[in-house]
Amino acid sequence: MRIDIITVLPELLKSPFEASILKRSIEKGLVEVHFHNLRDFTTGNYRQVDDYQFGGGAGMVLMIEPIDKCIAQLKSEREYDEVIYMTPDGDTLDQGMANQLSLKKNIIILCGHYKGVDQRVRDMFITREISIGDYVLSGGELGAAVLCDAIIRLIPGVLNDETSALTDTFQDNLLAPPVYTRPASYQGSEVPQILLSGDFPKIEKWREEQAFEKTKTKRPDLLK
Numbered sequence: 001m002r003i004d005i006i007t008v009l010p011e012l013l014k015s016p017f018e019a020s021i022l023k024r025s026i027e028k029g030l031v032e033v034h035f036h037n038l039r040d041f042t043t044g045n046y047r048q049v050d051d052y053q054f055g056g057g058a059g060m061v062l063m064i065e066p067i068d069k070c071i072a073q074l075k076s077e078r079e080y081d082e083v084i085y086m087t088p089d090g091d092t093l094d095q096g097m098a099n100q101l102s103l104k105k106n107i108i109i110l111c112g113h114y115k116g117v118d119q120r121v122r123d124m125f126i127t128r129e130i131s132i133g134d135y136v137l138s139g140g141e142l143g144a145a146v147l148c149d150a151i152i153r154l155i156p157g158v159l160n161d162e163t164s165a166l167t168d169t170f171q172d173n174l175l176a177p178p179v180y181t182r183p184a185s186y187q188g189s190e191v192p193q194i195l196l197s198g199d200f201p202k203i204e205k206w207r208e209e210q211a212f213e214k215t216k217t218k219r220p221d222l223l224k
């Protein structure tokens with residue numbers, strides 16, 4: 001899979017890809033992530049990427065031309081399955097969407113900034129608009145990092161134990177059951193006996209029950 005991220009702040013985005021699972025997945029060649037600085041697609045000395053909005057109002061708007069040039073260059077090099085725009089008024093990211101996107105070959109992610117992008121960018125180039133939740137961030141960069149993490153960990157081969165993504169919270173509309181590690185007893189707080197029993201069918205059943213009870217209590221909406 002290849003992900004191209006278009007941003008005015010590449011430095012804000014890079015560090016999540018330089019550690020742990022994302023770093024290893026890039027090193028293993030399972031995913032390629034490329035950052036494109038919108039300022040590199042401007043003309044003129046000021047490298048201007050934004051301007052005042054027509055009709056008045058506070059806040060700057062990212063201009064269409066640099067974005068068009070950047071997307072056109074990428075599209076001239078390969079085909080893209082999706083051109084995603086990160087925005088608080090997009091569809092809210094969930095596990096189903098992450099699963100779907102993890103199967104794509106090439107995607108572009110455009111990060112908004114300031115008041116967002118000229119509406120014509122959305123009308124002309126964007127195939128999908130994604131929000132990471134009902135709150136407003138200063139820009140799409142952190143949202144893009146969240147989206148990439150959610151997608152990349154699902155690419156086959158990225159997680160060492162392939163089954164571990166399958167038992168994630170949300171993967172089957174259930175929250176994950178509680179987990180424990182050593183010591184079995186800590187200041188009077190004990191690990192459930194069943195987990196120490198070695199009876200794996202019973203353990204599996206216990207985990208399913210726990211996942212169901214936890215979901216019923218904390219997120220009953222998921223069971224509907």
Ligand code: ADE
Nearest residue numbers: 086087088131132137143
């Ligand atoms: N940009 C600003 N806020 C955002 C959000 N909640 N999700 C995605 N992109 C954003």
